[in-house]
Amino acid sequence: MDFLQPLLGTQKGNLTEGLSKLKNHLSRLGYLTTIHKPSSSSPPPHDDLFDGALQQAVTDYQSFFSLPPTGALDAATLAHMGKPRCGVRDVSPPNTTAHYTFFPGQPKWPAGRRNLTYSFPPGTRADAHKAILDATNIWASVSPLKFKYTKDYSAADIKISFQSRDHGDGSAFDGSGGILAHAYAPTDGRLHFDGDERWVNGVVGGAFDLQTVGLHELGHVLGLGHSQDGGAVMFPQVGNGFRKVLGKDDIDGIRAFSPLIPPDLIPHHGYDHLPILPRRHPHRHASLPPPCWSPEETVALIDAYKDKWYSLHCGNLRGNHWQEVADDVASRCPALPPKTSVQCCHKMEKLRKRWLKDPPRFIATTAWSSLGSHPLSQAVVEISPAIRMLNFGS
Ligand SMILES: [Zn+2]
Ligand SMILES: [Zn+2]
Incomplete structure (x- = not known):
């Protein structure tokens, strides 16, 4: 440039x-x-x-x-x-309230094609496999689509490769900097990274994050165009040493695009699927709020915890902080009986264990909150560093 x-x-x-x-x-x-x-x-x-x-x-x-x-x-x-950016063209948005866009003609995968396969040519760097696995899990968590890796590159729906300069598709890359990657609208499936960039799966100064750019380019593969919302993954530019997660605009976009969410993706009773059992000693715990968490409360808890964690400059929460989190949750969910600080603490620990055990699976299975636009899994992704460090110091 x-x-x-x-x-x-x-x-x-x-x-x-x-x-x-x-x-x-x-x-x-x-x-x-x-x-x-x-x-x-x-x-x-x-x-x-x-x-x-x-x-x-x-x-x-x-x-x-x-x-x-x-x-x-x-x-x-x-x-x-x-600034470094995606090579796909920017498309004017259809309205002023949302920023997400689609490709001209709104090409998409046919309704019957919910399970897409993806593959890489032999010899593709291992960290790209991991980054794309995580990126596909993130998109799967907010859409009716499912993704599966296949070894058969030629038969895969989504073909991901690293290319340099002129690579035969009419959109030559430009060496280091400038254009980082591009992908084709449905149902082409080609996703190309510029092999001359410095790539890494993670946050490293001077290198571009494969997961972030992969997430963006997969958005194109699914039919999303560029967003004008700087907080959206579908914004055309991206910095190095930086990881981005899906924003509300991205999720609104993919949901507007594939509005038919299969019923099995919508939890009937929050995320824990805990049956409400009759209490053995109804009077003994009568003063305690019910132990089950509604999706609204779980999201409020994660948001409250996130706010507190950041306000402590990414430090651990102590006993009195948990009370402030509990108060915050109560104020965000005024219609529900308030949870205690101990309940908040234990619920976060439970979320932490599920997250640490298998983050991609956690994202994939913790699909939608019934709140609609606020997928719980996304909220957890945003605070995963905080969750990793969660402790109960008092
Ligand atoms: Zn793009
Ligand atoms: Zn290309």
Whole structure:
């Protein structure tokens, strides 16, 4: 993306070397209309004239990312354009309340295809396998789709590979930085990582997280376009040394896309599925609130715990903190009999054990809260570092 900086201050009517590269870049991202043969691997030719079409494309780009829509190549716009991002084009959103988008024509996997297989070519790095397994589990936890690894690369629905520069699909990668990955709308199934980037499965400074970018690209494979919501996984740009989880906008998007959630994904009685047994000594515990947790309370507990954990600068909760968590839960669920601090503490410990035992399975099985837009599993993913360190210090 070195061609960007010399373009600072160029304006309509200028003939400046590098503008053709900017035009090619904006064409690929969907801001400039060009005739682009899918079979051709070279980008469409452009000239170095700053014309009206380019000005409009720059304005549209600025609008998509909530920058001042001036159409000018100012420092902020050029710096923004230089950030690492996905190579899939940005699509205008259909409405103003939600930011998620779909591909033109809303291609999707047929309703009968709920179980998708994925595969890698032989020799693909092991940490990519793990990252994609976790990413597929996350999408499965918020959609009716299920994913299964297969060794048979040629027969897989989703084909994931690392590619470099021109790799024969008409969307050449650009070496280190710039475009990180791209994927194709349903039911193509191709997902390409730029093999020239520094990848890692996790959070390491200077490297891109395979799970985060995999989650984003799988969103495309499932039919989601780019979101303008900077908190969404489907936002086109991503930083290095950073892991992102699904945001509300992503979940709203995939749910709008596949509204038919099979009944078996909706728990009838919260997450613990604990039968309410008649108490042996009804009077002895009459003053205690009921021990079973509603989904609302469980989500409120996780949120309250998260807030407390962060307010303690990621420190452990002591006895009085648990009382504050209990009070917070009670205020978030005023209609329900309040839980005690000990009950809150024990419930978090239970969640922690289930999480530690098998995080992907926890995500996959802790599917939906009956609250709709707030999947419990997602809330747990957000605070997994806190859950890992949970203790009962007093
Ligand atoms: Zn993308
Ligand atoms: Zn490709």
